[in-house]
Amino acid sequence: MATEVLMPALSPTMTEGKIACWVKKEGDNVASGDVLAEIETDKATMDFESTVDGVLGRILVPQGSEVLVGTPIAIVVQKGEAVPAATPKPVAAKPVPHTEEKSSAVTSSPVSLPSPSHVFSLEGGSHGKNRIIASPLARRLAQEKGIDLATLKGSGPHGRIVRRDVEAVGAKVSQGRSVEQGASHTAVPTSHHQSSLKPSTPLVQGGLAIAGGVMGGDPYKVVPHTTMRKVIARRLTEAKSTIPHFYVSVDVELDALLALRAQLNALSPDKGEGAFKLSVNDMLVKASAVALKKVPGVNASYTDDAMIYYDHADISVAVSLDDGLITPIIRQADLKSLKTISLEAKELIARARAGKLKPEEFQGGTFSISNMGMYGVKNFSAVINPPQSAILAVSAAQQQPVVVNGGVKVATVMTVTLSVDHRAVDGVMAAQWLAAFKAAVQSPMTLVL
């Protein structure tokens, strides 16, 4: 019997997917578990495995095309069976709601994630919410100006995005641009290949500047958004415009932690099984987990109806990619040893760079860390990753004089800034969390207990 293979929902936010490439060709034998195609989602490029055995009878959606979740993309037939002649025409990606059961019928990847954070996730499982309501003229203007409609708020009836909403943004970014012209601002962002961990805030600002770059008379290059860029723009705009952020900074001395790190790393075998190399970041992940257990009010999500407090500290670590960023998660960091955290982080980051993370490896999380220490950054604040309540921005550690008991000593000091959702966490609790974090870092033996 012929089976239609549908575009899977590889993440809860995914409403459409792009066939990055077909791994199998028409006529190839297919076994359950074989990778049929690589699919670019809003987050990553993922292998899409077959759930049926047979022969790939027909590819309905060519490489590079984007279709809605639930759209038939191929037909798998039994050996010797004829490929059905009349096949439904693939539907072009249009923002129409679809049902979960339709998409889950043939998908191999799990869609629903048991993490409680998803129950109330702002990303939402409601695909209807993702539908962009805009007038045809607004759509066309947005396309011409390179403005993502998902980043706009509609002022028309029922929140419909109309012409003036698009024009308002056009005017805003073109103004912004003229200011930047003096600084020879390029419209196309350069990618940071060398970077390992990067915060989200500066990236988003860069994203808005791109929209501005297509305005005006100067030469420019138009680079269409990747799905990841769109998601970054949408999610962070949502975060910044719906979450009342406040920021608390504290200086933390690192000398004890650095000494412990050297001691622990010396215990590692040179290579092979069991070899490890703890990074400062790994230890800060653990310190955050310790602080979250001490001040559990921060390990929480605000929803309209209730607060949600998480049992474990699932720490999202911001990882920069060539064309965006992603936040793989160290699950239950509170229960894990530094070594386990380190090995997991290393492996997750490598796969994140390769675009091979599974959805459950970057969706969810109860707290985030964004580390720009390696870039010598003095201080910065990060945008909260909803539905989390806080994100820690970590800056560079520097030796500096510190006054202790009336005398001056040299210490390695870094500034960390906690961005907090004031709906969930009040100022004192944020200060308490930072105190707990500081204590864990400055008395790092707590991290190995």
Place this chain on the structure above:
Amino acid sequence: MVGNQEGDNGKMTQTDFDILVLGGGPGGYIAALRAAQLGFSVALVEAKHLGGICLNWGCIPTKALLRAAEINNLLHNAQEYGFTVENVRFDLQKIVARSRAVSHQLSMGVSYLLKKAKVSVFEGFGKINGKDARHKWKVLVSHEGKDSFTLTAEHVILATGARARDLPGLEPDGDLVWSYKEALIPKKLPKRLLIVGSGAIGTEFASFYRAMGSDVTLLEAVPRILPTEDEEVVAIAHKEFEKQGIRILTGVKLGALKKAPESVTLHVDYAGRSEEITADIIISAVGIVGNVENIGLDGTKVRVDRTHVVIDSLCRTDEERIYAIGDLAGPPWLAHKASHEGVLCVEAISGRKVEPIDVTKIPGCIYCKPQIASVGYTEARAKEAGYSIRVGKFPLIANGKAVVMGETAGMVKVIFDRQTGELLGAHMIGADVTEMIQGFVIARTGELTEAELIETIFPHPTISESMHEAVLAAYEGALNF
């Protein structure tokens, strides 16, 4: 708080309101109905007729006359459809009587609607008369032969409309020089009729009287008739009018008017020539002026620019809680604009979010023969505004239904922004185009582009198919032409 006064029948009548509307035309009565719908207590003060000029002396009775003209035309052309109709005659008084009956019926309808909505209607002439101790506006209502009384209201909406503009030397005398009003109730058909002004009013009367048999001369000061309409549409109208036997003079400079007992003679200069035109009746249709006088504006901050009240996008005047809508607030002088402003104004008072009016989304309809309907930019205006445009046209001679109806004069013209596909304007002339223009108005209001219009399936056979074809003509080409 409800204030009271003793009414005519001895009962206590409410005199204190949330909103008082001055004028019961299509702006005022709709504002009153909407206000009542939103839960306000509402008073409406009207001096003469509910329904205003539109319903009593404008849109409605003229259309009733033009319906008679249409029937007259059909009867005279009945042989084209296989009928032998002989001895066609009409009784002008009965035609006028029907027109009046139509107006009366609809005015009664307005009265009923206001009653049903519990709007307190006061007959009389309202005048703003300062504020009371509670800072509510006082409106003095006077009525000939009756005692004046004062109403109070938090908000006052001025909707006193407009009247015909008088040209010096051409003031209507009710006898030989007519305004629209006399032209609506002719005692007998003028053999020779001179119409000054070729806007909507002038051309509609030209069509009516010509159809009924008058020799009509239409005079226009500017170089073309229907100055606000698209040039190509005007060219077709001009040709059709002349085909019907209407004499048209444009670029006319009016000279002295001499009145004889039974006729008038007007001196005109045009195209380097002079002429004395004698007619039985002359109709003055040279625009309108707002009724800004005697409504108590002097004691307020309400600003008047020439003959209209200055308002902002929410119909607010410069004076707090005084608003103005409709013809009083300036052009375009259209009943549907007045009604829309009435709704908008009241909703804004209620705190609702409202969409300010964009005049390029207001349709205009002229019921001359052939009819003219338009919305948005004319081709010339679009170019002036700096748009790079695509224009599509489709003649009604190529439309099946128009041929069926025997109404093939006319065309549909659409203007798109070349860059965005926005429908900038639509201009139609021909049978039933006044019923069709809303399609393009929806397209413009809903911000549709050529793509949606092209995708839209139009029903066959209809004259509206020519709208689709005109859009196709602007892009890949019409299919039926």
